[in-house]
Amino acid sequence: GAVVSQHPSWVICKSGTSVKIECRSLDFQATTMFWYRQFPKQSLMLMATSNEGSKATYEQGVEKDKFLINHASLTLSTLTVTSAHPEDSSFYICSLGEGGLSVNTEAFFGQGTRLTVV
């Protein structure tokens, strides 16, 4: 199966600073990647679809200016949480989308990033 590497696995930052999370597809060329967020004791919610070479598509209620997504190559998507606040503390996880993967294959996820804003 595909290998997805997400970095960092955890980060603590001060309120008002920005944090960048990387998601790398090690053996598939991904034209799309998905970013999910999970608050404590809740399920994963899709935040946005990262599209290689074009703008990301954000789900309703997700601020595009706060969660900047860059998908500059077929193997790397980054999520930057800008001016982070304590309410942004959450578990962020990416997965591969199309491009080398059929819709009938299992989803492949990164290891996730635990963000804590203090």
Add this chain to the structure above:
Amino acid sequence: KQEVTQIPAALSVPEGENLVLNCSFTDSAIYNLQWFRQDPGKGLTSLLLIQSSQREQTSGRLNASLDKSSGRSTLYIAASQPGDSATYLCAVTGGGNKLTFGTGTQLKVEL
């Protein structure tokens, strides 16, 4: 909009018991359904994938069924062990490999 619900939200059973976790979804136009395991503070481990044309899949002590027309899936765990304690998530795949996750079932298997 697809909605996925899991029942029960939490479950505690003694070791050795067989158990069933339930998942229901509102839109039957899915490519597949997947069951995942999530340990506290960790990522997702894929357990089983059922294609939309399939009725069930088995892996070891796990058996998952899918009734696409009624929007239901079950995950059967045989002879449960303390190591099975985790949160179990089901997710359905729609267009573009986009997943919609269920609310999860938190399982605790006690000695």
